[in-house]
Amino acid sequence: MFAVLAPLPAPPSHYREPLRIGAVPLASRFVLAPLAGYTNYPFRRSVREIGGVGLCTTDLVNARAILEKSKKTLELLVTGPDDRPLSVQIFGGNAAEMADAAQWLQGYGATLIDINMGCPVRKVVRVGGGSAMMCDTTGATVKLVEQVVNAVSIPVTVKMRLGWDDANHTAPYFAREFEQIGVAAVTIHGRTREQGFDGTINPAGIRAVVEAVERIPVFGNGDVMSIADAARLIDETGCHGIAIGRGALANPWFFRQLDAWVRTGDPGARGSYLDRLAFTRTHLVRLIEWRGHEYAGCSQFRKVASWYTKALRMPKQVQHRFNNLKTLAEFDELTAPFRESGPPPGWTEWDATSAQINVPQGPNSHW
Numbered sequence: 001m002f003a004v005l006a007p008l009p010a011p012p013s014h015y016r017e018p019l020r021i022g023a024v025p026l027a028s029r030f031v032l033a034p035l036a037g038y039t040n041y042p043f044r045r046s047v048r049e050i051g052g053v054g055l056c057t058t059d060l061v062n063a064r065a066i067l068e069k070s071k072k073t074l075e076l077l078v079t080g081p082d083d084r085p086l087s088v089q090i091f092g093g094n095a096a097e098m099a100d101a102a103q104w105l106q107g108y109g110a111t112l113i114d115i116n117m118g119c120p121v122r123k124v125v126r127v128g129g130g131s132a133m134m135c136d137t138t139g140a141t142v143k144l145v146e147q148v149v150n151a152v153s154i155p156v157t158v159k160m161r162l163g164w165d166d167a168n169h170t171a172p173y174f175a176r177e178f179e180q181i182g183v184a185a186v187t188i189h190g191r192t193r194e195q196g197f198d199g200t201i202n203p204a205g206i207r208a209v210v211e212a213v214e215r216i217p218v219f220g221n222g223d224v225m226s227i228a229d230a231a232r233l234i235d236e237t238g239c240h241g242i243a244i245g246r247g248a249l250a251n252p253w254f255f256r257q258l259d260a261w262v263r264t265g266d267p268g269a270r271g272s273y274l275d276r277l278a279f280t281r282t283h284l285v286r287l288i289e290w291r292g293h294e295y296a297g298c299s300q301f302r303k304v305a306s307w308y309t310k311a312l313r314m315p316k317q318v319q320h321r322f323n324n325l326k327t328l329a330e331f332d333e334l335t336a337p338f339r340e341s342g343p344p345p346g347w348t349e350w351d352a353t354s355a356q357i358n359v360p361q362g363p364n365s366h367w
């Protein structure tokens, strides 16, 4: 039996036109959304190398920790010449700290500053950052963002959700206000804070944000895992670009495919089984380089190991060994049989997206 594949949607021709955030030109309208714990330098480099990415953003970084130069924070800020344009995402509820951190990041070489107003996690909301900022429509949030915009000469962008809950979709209000004070672009995840990662995105909510602004680009975000999802989001919301998070973890070839689809109508192939295996190894090598120690790099790799082994359909005992990986040599020994044999019978490139990527679970006040 052959699966009947739906025909690919026609690409939106205006997506071929150049897009800028402030004065920064993007090579593509598809950008990597921040995923704390994943979108570090090793992953960004590896995805950029494949091609088609317009912009990458770091994991969210605490503004105060930047000023204190905490070791963990400086690690999150590691980048290189092959990692441009780069947006650094900051969070916090204190305007002076946010502005000072942005200034420091400008000197450090960030291309853009992104302010996190969407994160529902308790440690972020508790300090008045993330989606807590979406509750204040009295002017304090707008003032905070304005202080950051005025502190730097590089473009400042904001990433938000639709609002705290469905009774309070404050995103269109904020987008309009932000445009007036000089924010250069907005990314909008089509869920509320209350929703966490449940349910589906609300395209009408994203469209309301697109319609609220006059000139600045709005990046739609949420649940884009395929070309058809991207086409639907563009069609239903009118967004000027798309930010992709989990879809890029599942398929690092996704940006290249989206870009090819926009330019030619044909997305081309994803990575083969052996390409995936090679990507996995390169990711591990770079994690080791980044953490500066083989054991630390392998520990960090365990975060993605179960995902990668599932995508490669490796047996349970290999998955288990990956979860306890200590050296690169062990990785090579474990994967050698798969490099030789190639994909297991019946493996398809779609296996990789059928597995789930974990998101924060449970009552969201406990995240």
Ligand SMILES: Cc1cc2nc3c(=O)[nH]c(=O)nc-3n(C[C@H](O)[C@H](O)[C@H](O)COP(=O)(O)O)c2cc1C
Residues within 6 Å of the ligand: 033, 034, 035, 036, 037, 058, 059, 060, 089, 116, 118, 119, 159, 189, 221, 222, 223, 224, 243, 244, 245, 246, 247, 358, 359, 360
């Ligand atoms: C594990 C994980 C970590 C995330 N970390 C961040 C973050 O640091 N900053 C942020 O603005 N959003 C963060 N998000 C939200 C994503 O950027 C994105 O808005 C959301 O996952 C929906 O997009 P997607 O379906 O393309 O992944 C995170 C999401 C997940 C699943």
